[in-house]
Amino acid sequence: xxxxxxxxxxxxxxxxAICSCLAFGKLCSYFAPLLPSSLxxxxxxxxxLHFRLFDADKIKSTxxxxxxxxxxxxxxxxxxxxxxxxxxxxxxxxxVSITFVTTFILLTLVGLIYQRYAVSEE
Numbered sequence: 273x274x275x276x277x278x279x280x281x282x283x284x285x286x287x288x289a290i291c292s293c294l295a296f297g298k299l300c301s302y303f304a305p306l307l308p309s310s311l312x313x314x315x316x317x318x319x320x321l322h323f324r325l326f327d328a329d330k331i332k333s334t335x336x337x338x339x340x341x342x343x344x345x346x347x348x349x350x351x352x353x354x355x356x357x358x359x360x361x362x363x364x365x366x367x368v369s370i371t372f373v374t375t376f377i378l379l380t381l382v383g384l385i386y387q388r389y390a391v392s393e394e
Contacts, residue, residue: 279333286334289326293317 297313320326353360360367 282330283334285327286331289320289331290317293320 293316294310294313296316297309297311300312300316301307301309317326321328321331
């Protein structure tokens with residue numbers, strides 16, 4: 273029973289941590305609508321874990337569970353593709369090209385920024 277209580281506490285703690293960061297992200301997006309609120313929330317969540325405002329050990333099991341079941345989140349996207357198959361046939365090559373190019377650009381920029389700041393910290 274003690275391990276069950278610990279798991280319930282960790283899940284509650286994790287949900288509180290994630291929801292509070294998302295709520296803060298909504299607030300940030302309201303006052304500074306440069307980024308989506310979920311991105312502000314993700315940045316906040318990352319910073320709170322980095323600065324140890326939330327205990328990563330208590331959150332880890334819930335995050336691992338969420339990642340394990342993440343495929344459920346992509347089912348609606350798959351259904352949307354099937355529902356609009358004609359658009360995918362018409363613009364499929366453009367969609368794939370744009371996806372690869374923007375992913376390459378994003379990874380390149382992140383890598384360059386990381387190298388710049390990682391070198392300056394050493």
